[in-house]
Amino acid sequence: xxEVLMPNTLAEALSMISKDxxxxxILGSGSDVIPRIREREIEPKKVLxxxxxxxxxxxxxxxxxxxxxxxxxTVRQIIDNELxxxxxxxxxxxxxxxxxxxxxxxxxxxxxxxAASSSEDLIPIFIALDARVKMAxxxxxxxxxxxxxxxAKRQIDRRPNEIIREIYFEMPDESSWTAxxxxxxxxxxxxxxxxxxxxxxxxxxGTKIEDIRIALNRVRGKTxxxxxKTEEYLRGKRIxxxxxxxxxxxxxxxxxxxxxxxxSAEYRKSLDKxxxxxxxxxxxxxxxxxxxxxx
Amino acid sequence: xxxxxxxxxxxxxxxxxxVDPNDRxxxxxxxxxxxxxxxxxxxxxxxxLCTVTLDxxxxxxxxxxxxxxxxxxxxxxxxxxxxxxxxxxQQALRDAGAAQCGFCTPAMEIMVTDLLKRVDxxxxxxIKEQISGTLCRCTGYYPxxxxxxxxxxxxx
Numbered sequence: 293x294x295e296v297l298m299p300n301t302l303a304e305a306l307s308m309i310s311k312d313x314x315x316x317x318i319l320g321s322g323s324d325v326i327p328r329i330r331e332r333e334i335e336p337k338k339v340l341x342x343x344x345x346x347x348x349x350x351x352x353x354x355x356x357x358x359x360x361x362x363x364x365x366t367v368r369q370i371i372d373n374e375l376x377x378x379x380x381x382x383x384x385x386x387x388x389x390x391x392x393x394x395x396x397x398x399x400x401x402x403x404x405x406x407a408a409s410s411s412e413d414l415i416p417i418f419i420a421l422d423a424r425v426k427m428a429x430x431x432x433x434x435x436x437x438x439x440x441x442x443x444a445k446r447q448i449d450r451r452p453n454e455i456i457r458e459i460y461f462e463m464p465d466e467s468s469w470t471a472x473x474x475x476x477x478x479x480x481x482x483x484x485x486x487x488x489x490x491x492x493x494x495x496x497x498g499t500k501i502e503d504i505r506i507a508l509n510r511v512r513g514k515t516x517x518x519x520x521k522t523e524e525y526l527r528g529k530r531i532x533x534x535x536x537x538x539x540x541x542x543x544x545x546x547x548x549x550x551x552x553x554x555x556s557a558e559y560r561k562s563l564d565k566x567x568x569x570x571x572x573x574x575x576x577x578x579x580x581x582x583x584x585x586x587x
Numbered sequence: 588x589x590x591x592x593x594x595x596x597x598x599x600x601x602x603x604x605x606v607d608p609n610d611r612x613x614x615x616x617x618x619x620x621x622x623x624x625x626x627x628x629x630x631x632x633x634x635x636l637c638t639v640t641l642d643x644x645x646x647x648x649x650x651x652x653x654x655x656x657x658x659x660x661x662x663x664x665x666x667x668x669x670x671x672x673x674x675x676x677q678q679a680l681r682d683a684g685a686a687q688c689g690f691c692t693p694a695m696e697i698m699v700t701d702l703l704k705r706v707d708x709x710x711x712x713x714i715k716e717q718i719s720g721t722l723c724r725c726t727g728y729y730p731x732x733x734x735x736x737x738x739x740x741x742x743x
Contacts, residue, residue, distance in 0.1 A: 293608050293609060294608060295608065296591060296608045296652075296654055298654065298657070319652070319655075321646075321650070321651070321655075322650055322651055322652055322655060323632060323647070323650045326611065326649070326650045326651070326652065327630070327631045327632065327650070329609075330630065339608070339652075341652070341654060341655060343655045343657075344657075368644075391632070391720065392635060392719055392720015392721070393645065393698065393716070393717055393719065393720050394635055394638055394645050394646055394647045394698075394720050394721075395632060395647065395650075395720065397644040397645055397646050398646050398647065398650065398651070
């Protein structure tokens with residue numbers, strides 16, 4: 293690359309890409325992009341560095357039930373924030389296994405959404421939370437449901453004049469929980485074979501699944517997707533072994549996972565089925581436990 | 588082409604360097620400023636041996652462009668001690684045999700310093716977690732964990 297744009301405000305950044313934004317790469321921390329530039333996998337002419345925008349894009353805010361996360365918030369800031377200890381447990385589970393400690397200090401939420409590689413662990417969690425991404429441009433903000441964000445591997449619905457500004461979602465209520473699991477070959481520094489995020493809400497008396505959202509990565513074309521049919525099957529059901537076994541079959545027929553040098557599609561499917569059962573039980577246990585202890 | 592003026596602080600000293608857009612923070616530290624403690628092991632974010640702190644937080648200098656450090660403060664192992672004697676942390680690592688070939692030692696020291704700044708009496712799992720992104724092929728990690736526990740015992 294030959295030119296670096298270093299804005300000090302978001303307004304300045306947006307005007308810099310208002311015309312010729314298509315050949316500008318937006319840089320969060322660089323932890324994903326730098327090796328790819330050095331391998332010549334991508335050869336951007338211009339880079340727009342967001343590191344001067346910390347005062348505008350680094351925040352975690354709550355407005356009523358809504359939680360807003362600025363694009364420059366790091367994985368580490370999420371893990372350390374009290375807001376994520378409890379029903380948003382999925383973030384802690386993902387965060388603890390996200391790269392190593394140094395990467396967690398660097399990697400940003402906006403970068404995770406923007407890079408949209410199949411190993412970006414935060415995207416399935418945001419999908420399970422039905423989050424919305426706020427894109428900023430000189431023409432104003434545009435909202436993109438995160439479930440529609442990734443259009444193909446490493447391609448997102450972002451226009452050349454836009455910058456990811458924020459992602460927001462509703463805090464799950466006291467009858468719900470979120471969980472996440474990823475499987476890899478070891479615990480640290482892994483690119484996962486598969487991951488799954490879940491939002492689960494129980495009904496008033498805690499006997500049935502009132503609502504559930506399941507998101508997996510590496511589905512068709514290596515993009516993250518919801519398991520709508522599995523969700524539909526589980527909605528309104530009691531959590532029993534038979535139900536879970538049937539849900540595993542639905543999931544198995546629903547998702548089309550891809551094979552690569554890390555694992556075969558068959559292996560990924562059998563992992564997914566195990567993880568589905570584990571996450572349902574984990575969410576249920578934590579909701580029930582929370583009710584008993586009054587949290 | 589070196590066309591970006593980078594102004595930042597390294598180990599407390601203000602520095603001004605002209606850098607190329609493609610230079611990484613690691614390149615500037617090693618090649619321009621002759622600070623050799625951060626090492627390039629893999630260059631892809633797997634080994635952790637290029638770890639320095641940027642505004643107080645351990646980051647990988649091989650995955651950071653030099654221009655991203657503008658206006659910020661970088662600390663390497665050269666800035667940890669007084670340059671003459673080993674600090675208690677460094678002495679403990681040495682006594683435990685936690686520094687063998689020495690290639691990972693600067694990165695380990697940055698990570699250990701960061702942990703002890705935040706946690707008073709780290710548990711084994713906290714120590715292991717903290718050094719999980721920094722590879723060592725000599726020690727098997729056990730002596731490093733033992734050394735870190737000793738440092739705190741000495742301070743108590």
